[in-house]
Each structure stands twice: as structure tokens, then as C-alpha cells.
Amino acid sequence: MKLLLIPNKFKGSLTSDEFSNAFISGVEKSGVSFSYSCIKLSDVGDNFLNVVAYYKPCISMQVISTNPLGKRIQSYYLYSQQNNAAYIELANASGKQLLMKEDRNPMLTTTYGTGIQIKDAIEKGIEHIYMGLGGSATVDGGIGIANALGYVFLNEEREELDAIGASLQLIDSIDDAAVSSNVRQVNFYAVNDISNPLFGENGTSYLYAGEKGASDVIIEDLDRGLINLDKIVSKQYSVQNGKLPGAGAGGGTGFGLKSFFNADMLSGEDFILELSRVKDVLALGDVDYIITGECKIDGQSLCGKLLQGIISLGKKYNTPVIVICGKSEISKDELERQGIFDVVEFHDEFRGSEYNMRHAAQLLIARTADYFAKK
Numbered sequence: 172m173k174l175l176l177i178p179n180k181f182k183g184s185l186t187s188d189e190f191s192n193a194f195i196s197g198v199e200k201s202g203v204s205f206s207y208s209c210i211k212l213s214d215v216g217d218n219f220l221n222v223v224a225y226y227k228p229c230i231s232m233q234v235i236s237t238n239p240l241g242k243r244i245q246s247y248y249l250y251s252q253q254n255n256a257a258y259i260e261l262a263n264a265s266g267k268q269l270l271m272k273e274d275r276n277p278m279l280t281t282t283y284g285t286g287i288q289i290k291d292a293i294e295k296g297i298e299h300i301y302m303g304l305g306g307s308a309t310v311d312g313g314i315g316i317a318n319a320l321g322y323v324f325l326n327e328e329r330e331e332l333d334a335i336g337a338s339l340q341l342i343d344s345i346d347d348a349a350v351s352s353n354v355r356q357v358n359f360y361a362v363n364d365i366s367n368p369l370f371g372e373n374g375t376s377y378l379y380a381g382e383k384g385a386s387d388v389i390i391e392d393l394d395r396g397l398i399n400l401d402k403i404v405s406k407q408y409s410v411q412n413g414k415l416p417g418a419g420a421g422g423g424t425g426f427g428l429k430s431f432f433n434a435d436m437l438s439g440e441d442f443i444l445e446l447s448r449v450k451d452v453l454a455l456g457d458v459d460y461i462i463t464g465e466c467k468i469d470g471q472s473l474c475g476k477l478l479q480g481i482i483s484l485g486k487k488y489n490t491p492v493i494v495i496c497g498k499s500e501i502s503k504d505e506l507e508r509q510g511i512f513d514v515v516e517f518h519d520e521f522r523g524s525e526y527n528m529r530h531a532a533q534l535l536i537a538r539t540a541d542y543f544a545k546k
């Protein structure tokens with residue numbers, strides 16, 4: 172039996188690697204003879220470069236850049252000669268992990284340091300720039316990156332503003348005279364970890380600024396600032412990008428990359444499924460089952476992008492999909508209708524959710540062993 176694992180993480184209990192390890196131990200225990208390959212998915216946020224390096228031969232390019240508060244740091248991005256592309260992780264120079272908790276304040280932080288990395292790639296003649304967005308310490312709508320590449324943000328008095336979150340509300344116009352023609356020729360791709368818009372109750376400030384150190388008042392200020400940025404950009408460039416899915420990724424960097432560099436917007440899952448060449452693996456026709464995991468299956472997770480993507484891959488390549496999950500709230504008929512071959516639930520119904528979360532790996536191993544022993 173040949174299995175293709177496309178593991179997802181189980182929020183609060185198992186990482187995707189822990190899921191894969193437990194699943195494989197379970198199948199081993201069942202005694203069936205099997206082989207497997209595994210597609211490594213991840214949040215495109217602060218794991219983007221690791222995932223790219225896992226699938227693609229790349230060279231590491233070292234750059235002296237700045238952290239979200241403008242302090243000098245050593246940073247890096249990846250270069251692939253194969254497609255003359257740079258892979259840049261927003262979090263590498265603009266990530267939360269670069270700042271102590273007490274120093275986090277998205278009014279003061281900027282993506283400028285990531286802009287320095289992009290500039291370096293463009294100066295080296297790189298034609299395609301893939302940006303992994305997520306895990307950022309910023310809510311600057313991508314103006315830091317834009318500023319590093321020549322855009323200048325001006326207030327009503329036509330004075331230059333710092334490219335930080337606090338300036339968003341003050342932007343009155345944008346001067347792009349210094350943006351070089353090299354920048355305009357590069358193809359940008361925003362690989363987004365979320366599909367949220369720029370502003371509003373589902374926007375980047377309300378959902379993510381809190382974990383970047385913003386108080387409730389600052390969250391509202393930043394949201395107003397992002398609305399203003401969208402207004403000025405729409406007026407000056409006649410584009411409407413604020414509501415695009417993924418515009419809110421990386422504190423609005425998705426919006427910035429789209430508005431200032433006309434980036435293609437890609438979902439993180441689609442990008443990694445493509446990068447992993449999963450289609451080539453399935454096209455060989457020798458995979459018996461695709462295996463994936465979901466904490467809980469309900470109507471909402473069936474709408475989830477990753478599971479939908481996997482189900483359509485299964486349909487396309489005529490390969491049954493088995494979902495291993497903590498708990499399923501969907502009837503067998505509905506699962507079949509959706510194109511899922513089987514669901515294996517591993518929660519212990521006699522125990523509470525805390526127990527189930529804490530013992531997820533053991534429960535998963537036992538249930539998987541039992542399921543495959545009967546196959």
C-alpha cells in the first residue's frame with residue numbers, strides 16, 4: 172500500500188511533523204505493508220525559507236539589513252538559479268521573533284528591512300521575487316518595503332513621513348519618482364499565510380495587531396491608518412486592493428505588494444502544493460491513498476482551502492482521500508458527497524477535550540493502527 176501524506180497541523184496539540192510521525196507509527200503497528208511519501212506543508216510565515224529549501228536547490232544570500240525597529244541585523248534570503256528567483260521571508264527581517272515582547276509596538280515598526288533584502292535581489296538581476304508573508308511584527312501596509320524601493324510617503328504639508336504604522340493615518344500623497352525602472356520590471360508574488368482583507372473587523376489590525384503588542388486604542392488607530400492608505404492608493408493609482416483576499420497578510424504587506432509592485436496574490440497552501448510537485452507524484456498513478464489531517468471536521472473545515480485543495484487533487488488523480496481527525500461533525504453521506512473516501516476519528520469520547528489534546532499522539536497511533544489493521 173502506497174500512501175501520500177499531506178499533513179496539516181492540529182492547532183494546540185500536534186505540529187504537522189508530530190502528526191506524520193504518530194500516523195506512521197500507527198500504520199507500522201497495524202502490521203500492513205506500506206510505503207509513504209510526505210508533502211511538507213507549513214505556515215508560510217516564519218517557516219517559508221525552510222520549506223522552500225526543502226523542495227528547491229537554493230543558495231543562501233546574506234544581506235545586512237534592519238530589524239522592525241531599524242536596528243542593523245544580518246539577514247538572508249534564498250536564490251534559485253533554476254528560475255532566477257529570490258524567496259524572501261517577511262519574518263526574516265520584519266518578524267515578531269526579532270523583538271522582545273516589551274519592544275513590540277506596530278505603531279513604530281516597519282517592513283523597511285525586508286525592502287533592503289528585495290533591493291539586494293533586484294540589484295543582482297533577479298527577475299522573480301516570492302515573498303512569504305506572515306509572522307510579522309508590523310502593521311505598516313507594506314509601506315516600509317515600498318519606501319526602501321523608492322516610494323516616499325508625504326503628509327498634507329508634503330513632508331516625508333517615516334514608513335511606520337503610526338504614519339498611515341497621516342499619508343496624504345505618494346511620491347514615486349525615485350522608483351527605478353528595474354523595480355518595475357521584476358515579477359512579485361505575495362505568498363500569503365491568511366486570506367483576510369486589509370482593514371475592518373476581519374482585517375489585519377483587528378486580528379493580528381494585538382499579538383504584535385498593540386493596545387485596543389492602537390488597533391483602532393492602525394485600522395483607520397490602513398483605511399487611509401487604501402484611500403490614498405486608490406485615488407493615486409486607481410486600484411481597489413483593500414478588500415482583496417490576502418491584502419491583510421503580514422500586517423498589510425499583501426496589500427502593499429499588490430498596490431506598489433502589482434504582485435500576484437497566492438495562498439500559502441497553493442504555493443506549497445505547487446512547489447512540492449504533488450501533482451507529478453499523483454500523476455504517476457501509484458498512490459493508493461492520500462492522507463491528511465484536520466483537528467475537527469465540520470462545515471467550516473470543509474470550506475478550508477487546504478482540505479478543498481487536497482480533495483480536488485484526489486478527484487483529479489482518482490486517488491481516495493482519507494482524513495484523520497480528532498472529531499468529525501459531518502455525516503457519512505456529506506463526506507461522500509464532498510469526495511472524501513473515509514474519516515478516521517481518534518478522540519476518546521469518554522474524556523474531555525484537555526485529555527484529548529494532551530494525548531493526541533497516543534490516541535492517533537492507536538486509532539490508526541486499528542484502522543489499517545482492518546484494511
Ligand SMILES: O=C(O)[C@H](O)CO
Nearest residue numbers: 305306307420421422
Ligand atoms: O504577519 C501577520 O500579520 C500574520 O501572520 C498574518 O499574516
